[in-house]
Amino acid sequence: MRQDAALVRMERIGKRYGGVQACRAVDFTLGAGEVHALLGENGAGKSTLMKILSGDVTDFDGQIEIDGTPVSFGGPTDAQAAGIAMIHQELDLVPGLSVADNIFLGRELRTPLRTVDRRRMDREARALLERSGVRIDPRRPVGDLRVGEQQLVTIAKAISLDARVLIMDEPTSALTTTEVERLFEVIRELRRAGVGIVYISHRMEEIAQVADRATVLRNGEIVTSFDPRKLSTAEVVEAMVGRPVQTMFTTPDTDTGDELLRVDDLKLTARRPRPGRRDPDGISLTVRAGEIVGLAGLLGAGRTELLETLYGVAPTGTRSGRILLQGKEIRPRSPRQALAQGIGLVPEDRRASGLVLFHSILANTVLSSLPAYGRLGVIARRLERGASVKMADRLRLKFGRLQDEVGTLSGGNQQKVVFGRMLLTEPKLLLLDEPTRGVDVGAKAEIYRLLGELAGQGLGVLLASSELPELIGVCDRVVVLRDGRDVASFSTADSGEGDLLAAAMGEAAVIGDVL
Amino acid sequence: MTEKPSVVATLFRFQSVFGLLAVFVAAIIFSPRKNGAILFVSADNLANVVRAVSEIGIIAVGMTFVILIGGIDLSVGAVLGLAAVGSAVLMVENDWGFLPSVLLVLVTGTIFGALQGVATAMIGIQSFIVTLAGLQIARGLARIWSGGQGVAISYGDGPKEAPTSFALLGERTFGGLVPIPVLIFAVVAIAAVVFLRVSAFSRHLYAVGGNEKAARLSGVPVVRVKIAVFAICGLLASLAGIVHAVQLNQGSPNDGIGYELDAIAAVVIGGTSLAGGRGSVAGTVAGALLLGVLNNILALNNIDSNIQLLIKGLVIVAAAALQRLRPAS
Numbered sequence: 110m111r112q113d114a115a116l117v118r119m120e121r122i123g124k125r126y127g128g129v130q131a132c133r134a135v136d137f138t139l140g141a142g143e144v145h146a147l148l149g150e151n152g153a154g155k156s157t158l159m160k161i162l163s164g165d166v167t168d169f170d171g172q173i174e175i176d177g178t179p180v181s182f183g184g185p186t187d188a189q190a191a192g193i194a195m196i197h198q199e200l201d202l203v204p205g206l207s208v209a210d211n212i213f214l215g216r217e218l219r220t221p222l223r224t225v226d227r228r229r230m231d232r233e234a235r236a237l238l239e240r241s242g243v244r245i246d247p248r249r250p251v252g253d254l255r256v257g258e259q260q261l262v263t264i265a266k267a268i269s270l271d272a273r274v275l276i277m278d279e280p281t282s283a284l285t286t287t288e289v290e291r292l293f294e295v296i297r298e299l300r301r302a303g304v305g306i307v308y309i310s311h312r313m314e315e316i317a318q319v320a321d322r323a324t325v326l327r328n329g330e331i332v333t334s335f336d337p338r339k340l341s342t343a344e345v346v347e348a349m350v351g352r353p354v355q356t357m358f359t360t361p362d363t364d365t366g367d368e369l370l371r372v373d374d375l376k377l378t379a380r381r382p383r384p385g386r387r388d389p390d391g392i393s394l395t396v397r398a399g400e401i402v403g404l405a406g407l408l409g410a411g412r413t414e415l416l417e418t419l420y421g422v423a424p425t426g427t428r429s430g431r432i433l434l435q436g437k438e439i440r441p442r443s444p445r446q447a448l449a450q451g452i453g454l455v456p457e458d459r460r461a462s463g464l465v466l467f468h469s470i471l472a473n474t475v476l477s478s479l480p481a482y483g484r485l486g487v488i489a490r491r492l493e494r495g496a497s498v499k500m501a502d503r504l505r506l507k508f509g510r511l512q513d514e515v516g517t518l519s520g521g522n523q524q525k526v527v528f529g530r531m532l533l534t535e536p537k538l539l540l541l542d543e544p545t546r547g548v549d550v551g552a553k554a555e556i557y558r559l560l561g562e563l564a565g566q567g568l569g570v571l572l573a574s575s576e577l578p579e580l581i582g583v584c585d586r587v588v589v590l591r592d593g594r595d596v597a598s599f600s601t602a603d604s605g606e607g608d609l610l611a612a613a614m615g616e617a618a619v620i621g622d623v624l
Numbered sequence: 625m626t627e628k629p630s631v632v633a634t635l636f637r638f639q640s641v642f643g644l645l646a647v648f649v650a651a652i653i654f655s656p657r658k659n660g661a662i663l664f665v666s667a668d669n670l671a672n673v674v675r676a677v678s679e680i681g682i683i684a685v686g687m688t689f690v691i692l693i694g695g696i697d698l699s700v701g702a703v704l705g706l707a708a709v710g711s712a713v714l715m716v717e718n719d720w721g722f723l724p725s726v727l728l729v730l731v732t733g734t735i736f737g738a739l740q741g742v743a744t745a746m747i748g749i750q751s752f753i754v755t756l757a758g759l760q761i762a763r764g765l766a767r768i769w770s771g772g773q774g775v776a777i778s779y780g781d782g783p784k785e786a787p788t789s790f791a792l793l794g795e796r797t798f799g800g801l802v803p804i805p806v807l808i809f810a811v812v813a814i815a816a817v818v819f820l821r822v823s824a825f826s827r828h829l830y831a832v833g834g835n836e837k838a839a840r841l842s843g844v845p846v847v848r849v850k851i852a853v854f855a856i857c858g859l860l861a862s863l864a865g866i867v868h869a870v871q872l873n874q875g876s877p878n879d880g881i882g883y884e885l886d887a888i889a890a891v892v893i894g895g896t897s898l899a900g901g902r903g904s905v906a907g908t909v910a911g912a913l914l915l916g917v918l919n920n921i922l923a924l925n926n927i928d929s930n931i932q933l934l935i936k937g938l939v940i941v942a943a944a945a946l947q948r949l950r951p952a953s
Contacts, residue, residue, distance in 0.1 A: 420841075422840070422841065443840075443843075443845075444840055444841050444842070444843045445843040445844070445845055447843075448843040449843075454841060456841055461835075461837065461838075462835075462837045462838050462841055463838055463841070464835065464838055465830075465831055465834030465835040465838055465839070465901060466834075466835070467834065467901065467902065468830065468831070468834050468901070472827060472830070472831070475827075476827065476831055476839070476842045476843075476844065477842045477843045477844075479824040479827055479828075480824065482824075483824060486823050486824050486825055487822045487823060487824070488822055488823065488824050488827070530842060534843070
């Protein structure tokens, strides 16, 4: 499958950001028709290396050859002209434009009169999407789509570029199992067509399925290269973090206490319903103190919408049913009110709704708990510093200085900052929406450890996730949502991923097809 | 190799201060001389520079707050006019005392600003549009209040005369040198700098401008922050209006036309991002002073006022261009 002359050869690549050496003398090759997996913790240098290849980063050490010819990219356009396309982890789509417009952005199809040929664009977009196994109306605005659907749109867009080199940075982080399976079929098809694919992921089982070769980066350097079908997950993870780690995450089952949250037949009818949103349509569940309850469900089952309703950020409309916190009925109207009552939320998309990326780590960490550090609205810097240093320690945050922009941290560490901000409010109930999306193994383990610790202290956690192993491993109990309703509840002690999936998809679905 | 020397970063961070310094030095070089003395640096002239800047400066401080939350306030010039008219009418025609007049004018400006905040924060209309409407409304109110023409202010104890204490506001100098309007500007600027440095509110303000959604999810009272910011801007615009009335000894409904643009220019030259979440009052003060020095030295050299406009325009573009070159972090 691999050919002798490498399609891409990167030699002795080095890149430094301030005090952080993101890449150090990295050699990387990619053959035509090869799927080369790139592994490493967040901050290991994978994204930097690929940004260099895709022309996003132009000042670096070392050199790049394409088909044996040295190239120098002045920007992403040059790289695209050389046949290199990148699917970013951060989805670079224009929310207000339709799916088709986004796919053909900058190279719109024209009619003979040079006007935009909308019909042809819609048709071709539909065909592209179907090739990636999704049914999305190409005329819908991208902003109305769920994150997972947006991810599929970016993949369709990259495929439409007819690139020779395709870089996929965590392409499956918001996809359901079925969608992942379809994506792999597309990848195999591209490989047969001679496209070289760089596949960045944290999910070992995916890499074993789809990659021909895997390379592990740690602290900006290559640690090892191997055949992904031959090495065990434990060995790879050890190479990534530099020490042995438990691969199956479990949190100790703690004694659960009194009922903390009770949701009774919660329904929300939005005054102006938005397409693609699935507001609660009769959800009942409970969370006890010290209990971690998972929320499973397919994309669009209404997990995020439930968390938003509990946190007071749902769209306005009529609500029926009851929400009880420690036996008292609450009507969450704003995050401020929810926080005051002891409910915290770690949102799904930390860059868009979690952080002010260009503000400091300090400012982001203390944003929700400012009144605690001063009097009469005046902040005592010593107190807020002390609090954030302590929180950073507790979360094992990797950072330079508290004044650094939070956007300079790796994804896992950014997520820890969002966690820290919520924990500083001392919540009783923590709502988590895909808290480990795009987070590496090491940071994941630390987040799970933290969840176990928090549950041990009597905090209740409601964890929405599309990663079944995570739900099974971390939660005491999992509630499955489908179409805005709770359809099943499992104790994780005596049920597996298959049970959850079957419930999430409904009886009609054939489980074997998905797994 | 890519690490930027901190000197460059510092230069960019305080770009408006260095810009001010550069313009100041240039002013000294190009200043006309009289009997060997450099006219520009004479105490009288410098006092004039700051006096001329103080109104725009006060407004620009409020504008900085609004721009920091990602908004804009086009109504400040009109609110200044409304406040100038209000001061004149209340004291001259209604024979109100000094304190009640000033208080009512300030409260009016604050409420006006707060209402604009309500319209943008609670109804969700963009602040550009809200304050564009506010500009018209404030001008209209000023015309109605003044009967459509300027109200001259004369001082004395009799009827139709403003209290002499009001005149002192414009004339008396502090320490024999610093005019009171300049003192007011200085106090406003220092208070704003300190406020932004130590208050919890300022963290909320920066967060709202930096990422409104993240701020709301973090429990920041976004609506309240926005209303407060527009109220502060209205308060400062009306304060500038009082200063204006006392300096010109009149209140006219046409006062302050175009001041909003000078204020925005000062904020932009000061390095505050129009996208919100990034910037400082110190920069704005430097920006306002820079514009003032520029105006002054061009006037001292008898440069045609049309050319002055050209030069001002170029300075604004240059300041904005410099910000684009600023290293990312």
